[in-house]
Amino acid sequence: MRRRVQEGVQRVHIARPETPLQARLLRLLRDRGPQARGGLAEVADLSRTRLGAELDRLAVAGLLEVRRSDAGRHSATVDLHPDLRFLGVDVGATSVDVGVTDGRLRLLGRRGRELDVREGPAVVLDAVVALWRELRAEGRAVELHGAGIGLPGPVASDEGVPVAPPLMPGWDRYPVRDHLVRALGCTVVVDNDVNVLALGEHHAGAAxxxxxxxxxxxxxxxxxxxxxxxxxxxxxxxxxxxxxxxxxxxxxxxxxxxxxxxxxxxxxxxxxxxxxxxxxxxxxxxxxxxxxxxxxxxxxxxxxxxxxxxxxxxxxxxxxxxxxxxxxxxxxxxxxxxxxxxxxxxxxxxxxxxxxxxxxxxxxxxxxxxxxxxxxxxxELGTAAGLVGGARLVSDHLFAA
Amino acid sequence: MRRRVQEGVQRVHIARPETPLQARLLRLLRDRGPQARGGLAEVADLSRTRLGAELDRLAVAGLLEVRRSDAGRHSATVDLHPDLRFLGVDVGATSVDVGVTDGRLRLLGRRGRELDVREGPAVVLDAVVALWRELRAEGRAVELHGAGIGLPGPVASDEGVPVAPPLMPGWDRYPVRDHLVRALGCTVVVDNDVNVLALGEHHAGAAxxxxxxxxxxxxxxxxxxxxxxxxxxxxxxxxxxxxxxxxxxxxxxxxxxxxxxxxxxxxxxxxxxxxxxxxxxxxxxxxxxxxxxxxxxxxxxxxxxxxxxxxxxxxxxxxxxxxxxxxxxxxxxxxxxxxxxxxxxxxxxxxxxxxxxxxxxxxxxxxxxxxxxxxxxxxELGTAAGLVGGARLVSDHLFAA
Incomplete structure (x- = not known):
């Protein structure tokens, strides 16, 4: 299973859930971890036949895997695909941090450096991409499913651009999302840094x-x-x-x-x-x-x-x-x-x-x-909040069908 | 129809919708006015059979009426019962106003007087009841389906009591709801005055x-x-x-x-x-x-x-x-x-x-x-906002099944 996914990695990793039900199953696995196949039908309030069909489609799309058990079909374990990777990016006033997570948004590795946001979008986003390449070189991920980035100013999230950010000269309406989509080759969502920290703390921290x-x-x-x-x-x-x-x-x-x-x-x-x-x-x-x-x-x-x-x-x-x-x-x-x-x-x-x-x-x-x-x-998460939150931001987008 | 309701007024007027679907139909008629029976099935996304059964139950409960038309069953008009009455009460720092509305929250009559809220709950609530009796004596309503009241301070709405209101000595945790339920003989909902004004403006005013x-x-x-x-x-x-x-x-x-x-x-x-x-x-x-x-x-x-x-x-x-x-x-x-x-x-x-x-x-x-x-x-509604809003407050409660 794993081998097949890696062979078809380019096609498979841009797959997304096709229906709200598939999206709900993925969010459930993200937030609650692996589930026994028998229990999942109950948790998701689905017939076993319907569940089976949806799981098959998600497995073919490379989004999850079903690990068979000797104890029979219904005791198989359903989990997000182990190759799912999200990138969380936290751009601060004087620092840039990136982190790679698995599908359950657990931080697998992180890199950061001091950098003044006033250097402008080209310099800062190049630094983001360079830090991601370092993580990839460490073997933290083959390919990204998506990236979520927080910026220290107002952001029109639908358009993926900052709007009149008071402390970020040169960033006003800069196409941050489109820049990173091209550079990272994956889905990108941009938001205000505090919203992203909040997503992190809500997912796995104090809230x-x-x-x-x-x-x-x-x-x-x-x-x-x-x-x-x-x-x-x-x-x-x-x-x-x-x-x-x-x-x-x-x-x-x-x-x-x-x-x-x-x-x-x-x-x-x-x-x-x-x-x-x-x-x-x-x-x-x-x-x-x-x-x-x-x-x-x-x-x-x-x-x-x-x-x-x-x-x-x-x-x-x-x-x-x-x-x-x-x-x-x-x-x-x-x-x-x-x-x-x-x-x-x-x-x-x-x-x-x-x-x-x-x-x-x-x-x-x-x-x-x-x-x-x-x-x-x-x-509770400290400086990891923005990284987990960035991963959560883009996974919410991808797992929303 | 009307006569039958008045004979059974005591029993009928405390009727409430029994299901979320019935509540939704009542809110739809409240907010959009009378509907052709044929169109209502479509608007409410119901089969005609199902709709017919629900309308019959609501008519028997005295909550709506179906006015037959010579053009046939499906061109009948469905409307809230013309005897439905709500009371909106606006207690200000220096005034008390009450207004009676029909089921669609249109103000049929109002009364008010200057009164300092610092006179305390007994005096102010007695004034509310006296003003309501004046309206009743004018023939504005036989019986109330419900009353919604706004107070100029923090309110624990679930309990129907003000909590530590800074400008209302003697009101802290006074059982306003229970007092009015006994005095008016109907369902009562209490909230902060600004929330109630907002409900009014949102229902029929600037918002x-x-x-x-x-x-x-x-x-x-x-x-x-x-x-x-x-x-x-x-x-x-x-x-x-x-x-x-x-x-x-x-x-x-x-x-x-x-x-x-x-x-x-x-x-x-x-x-x-x-x-x-x-x-x-x-x-x-x-x-x-x-x-x-x-x-x-x-x-x-x-x-x-x-x-x-x-x-x-x-x-x-x-x-x-x-x-x-x-x-x-x-x-x-x-x-x-x-x-x-x-x-x-x-x-x-x-x-x-x-x-x-x-x-x-x-x-x-x-x-x-x-x-x-x-x-x-x-x-847009000016001083009527609190009265329409009070009616809306209690109708939201009653029409929530």
């Missing part, structure tokens, strides 16, 4: 099995994503959750987008690094001053380390960040009334001091009805 | 036929509601849209809820009245000063009137309100990415000067992808 979830990414940039009824909510034009450039308060902090007092200018990792640098220079924090002298700059990670060393100014900065994040979050929680909040992105490295302040602020500012049973937790 | 809609009520209080995919989104615990007591900016305006800088303290009709009173006292606005002298107080309505008289300070106040509302709205639009925004509540009496400022602020602050095709409009 597994929860219907209404608010995800907030606190990194160089800041953004949100929402799951409603177990599905991503993207809004009328796909920009739901794009809160990074709202005026958060009357602060006069300038933002790279050109406005003042934006969320990203006030609560992001970049904003924290700027405030921490000032604290290092003014002598308010001896620990941060030493780090500035040693490395020539201070990052959010330095603040986390200094707080761990009980540097009072660093602890104060983390708490202040938490209060500002909490203020933003209180707005989103009051409005959306989620059942769970998941924080992700680099700033979550500030850990439980940050989390405690965020929680206090949300519980203080939002209505009791909205916060009574509301857990606020950190990402 | 008819639009799937993803953001509603913002600007009255004595401020709140929001969201429709996603054509249905109200209430959140994990029913408090979605409850944004009135968020910290909007660093303003130190005190709010009756005890906090400072709340949305309601900064952008509500009450906040505008307070600022306008100060302008009248300081001599900044001669027109408002005259109104203060004449009536002993200045309301948002006075500001609207003074702006119409081209009083510069009043125009400035309206514009300033618009900018503040726009700032709140930009946050909600960026986050929810709706396809339409509907503004309702008393402050919309400030008209197009307010609307122009709101629009300018939202278009300036929210991402282009979210505002490219985004209409921001005023309520």
């Amino acid at each position: 597994r099995g929860v219907d209404d979830v608010l995800f907030v990414k606190l990194g160089t940039g800041v953004g949100a994503a929402v799951f409603l009824g177990g599905r991503p909510y993207r809004g009328a034009t796909g920009s739901a959750g794009d809160v990074g450039h709202l005026g958060l308060d009357d602060s006069a902090e300038p933002c790279p987008c050109g406005a003042r007092g934006c969320v990203e200018a006030v609560v992001s990792g970049a904003a924290l690094a700027r405030t921490a640098t000032a604290a290092a220079r003014s002598g308010a924090s001896p620990v941060l001053a030493r780090r500035l002298a040693a490395a020539g700059r201070v990052t959010a990670r330095d603040v986390a380390a200094a707080a761990t060393e009980a540097d009072p100014e660093a602890v104060r900065l983390v708490r202040e960040s938490g209060r500002r994040v909490g203020r933003l979050l209180a707005t989103l929680v009051s409005f959306a009334n989620p059942g769970l909040v998941v924080l992700c992105g680099g700033m979550t490295g500030l850990g439980h001091t940050l989390l405690a302040e965020v929680r206090a602020e949300v519980y203080r500012r939002s209505p009791p009805l909205a916060t009574g049973d509301l857990p606020i937790v950190l990402s | 008819r036929g639009v799937d993803d809609v953001l509603f913002v009520k600007l009255g004595t209080g401020v709140g929001a509601a969201v429709f996603l995919g054509g249905r109200p989104y209430r959140g994990a615990t029913g408090s979605a849209g409850d944004v009135g007591h968020l910290g909007l900016d660093d303003s130190a305006e005190p709010c009756p809820c005890g906090a400072r800088g709340c949305v309601e303290a900064v952008v509500s009709g009450a906040a505008l009245a307070r600022t306008a009173t100060a302008a009248a006292r300081s001599g900044a606005s001669p027109v408002l000063a005259r109104r203060l002298a004449a009536a002993g107080r200045v309301t948002a309505r006075d500001v609207a009137a003074a702006a119409t008289e081209a009083d510069p300070e009043a125009v400035r106040l309206v514009r300033e309100s618009g900018r503040r509302v726009g700032r709140l709205l930009a946050t909600l639009v960026s986050f929810a990415n709706p396809g339409l925004v509907v503004l309702c509540g008393g402050m919309t009496g400030l008209g197009h000067t307010l609307l122009a400022e709101v629009r300018a602020e939202v278009y300036r602050r929210s991402p282009p992808l979210a505002t490219g095709d985004l209409p921001i409009v005023l309520s």
